[in-house]
Amino acid sequence: MMDWTDRHCRVFHRQITKHTWLYTEMVTTGALLFGDVPRHLDFNDEEHPVALQLGGSEPADLAKSAKFGAQWGYDEINLNCGCPSERVQKGAFGACLMAEPQLVADCVKAMRDAVDIDVTVKHRIGIDKSESYAFVRDFVGTIAEAGCSTFIVHARNAILKGLSPKENREIPPLRYDFAYQLKRDFPALEIIINGGIKTTAEIDLHLQHVDGVMLGREAYHNPYVMATFDERYYGDAATPMSREVILQAMLPYIRAQLAQHGNGGAKGGLRLNSITRHMLGLMTGMPGARAFRQTMSDTKRLAEGDPQLLLEAFQRMSRASS
Numbered sequence: 120m121m122d123w124t125d126r127h128c129r130v131f132h133r134q135i136t137k138h139t140w141l142y143t144e145m146v147t148t149g150a151l152l153f154g155d156v157p158r159h160l161d162f163n164d165e166e167h168p169v170a171l172q173l174g175g176s177e178p179a180d181l182a183k184s185a186k187f188g189a190q191w192g193y194d195e196i197n198l199n200c201g202c203p204s205e206r207v208q209k210g211a212f213g214a215c216l217m218a219e220p221q222l223v224a225d226c227v228k229a230m231r232d233a234v235d236i237d238v239t240v241k242h243r244i245g246i247d248k249s250e251s252y253a254f255v256r257d258f259v260g261t262i263a264e265a266g267c268s269t270f271i272v273h274a275r276n277a278i279l280k281g282l283s284p285k286e287n288r289e290i291p292p293l294r295y296d297f298a299y300q301l302k303r304d305f306p307a308l309e310i311i312i313n314g315g316i317k318t319t320a321e322i323d324l325h326l327q328h329v330d331g332v333m334l335g336r337e338a339y340h341n342p343y344v345m346a347t348f349d350e351r352y353y354g355d356a357a358t359p360m361s362r363e364v365i366l367q368a369m370l371p372y373i374r375a376q377l378a379q380h381g382n383g384g385a386k387g388g389l390r391l392n393s394i395t396r397h398m399l400g401l402m403t404g405m406p407g408a409r410a411f412r413q414t415m416s417d418t419k420r421l422a423e424g425d426p427q428l429l430l431e432a433f434q435r436m437s438r439a440s441s
Contacts, residue, residue: 146160
């Protein structure tokens with residue numbers, strides 16, 4: 120979810136669901152140890168509960184980065200062992216780490232020794248042609264011995280050469296049964312399933328076999344799918360906010376961000392589109408959704424930096440659907 124689940128996206132998602140855990144983009148250890156830490160780690164209080172996802176393979180570097188995350192107030196540190204991109208592989212982290220379970224275990228132990236918050240691992244079920252269940256079973260078993268108790272399982276293999284990240288999300292077959300078997304073999308561990316899941320009906324089915332479900336691109340492209348999550352999965356009887364109310368709730372945040380970071384095209388300033396681009400899918404499935412997206416993507420209106428564009432887009436959608 121690189122370049123997608125930034126802090127603006129997470130604030131928007133938090134308007135839709137108050138209790139669902141949110142995850143950052145993957146942040147590399149190099150970016151934290153040698154870069155602008157506040158730029159990578161600043162987030163908004165309303166985002167809680169929120170997890171910081173790290174990319175790296177050096178235990179000492181990950182320990183320092185995890186400590187940064189804990190100091191910044193994150194609720195969980197998640198180690199990415201699932202990203203298949205070649206750019207990530209060149210940094211010796213992501214899915215290629217599944218070939219080195221003991222190294223991952225060392226990384227997890229180093230982070231657990233450095234922080235008091237949970238350290239979790241997100242991974243695939245295999246890499247390249249390693250398609251046997253034993254591969255992922257042994258990987259999870261080794262990491263669990265280092266003290267990790269939560270595993271987020273993207274139920275596909277990662278093909279490290281020859282497929283793009285997009286193709287890696289579509290071509291390797293989904294094997295949900297591998298995640299189910301992990302829960303049976305490691306009943307004391309928290310097993311969370313990920314990959315190709317789009318509806319509450321599918322979530323309900325998976326929850327008969329595992330402890331949790333993670334949504335990725337569906338939550339981004341169709342965010343209102345999360346509107347019933349608080350009541351359905353967290354026992355919160357509060358009525359979900361309507362799409363229009365969510366737009367209105369974002370206005371104070373957008374105005375505050377533009378006032379703080381600069382409005383418009385000034386170098387280093389924040390453009391309105393940096394926030395609103397995450398909201399294009401809010402009307403997915405609604406009559407007039409295309410008119411909403413078109414208005415929200417109007418480059419001339421976006422350049423003006425007026426947050427009222429959100430309500431104008433909703434009004435245009437309403438007229439288009441009547």
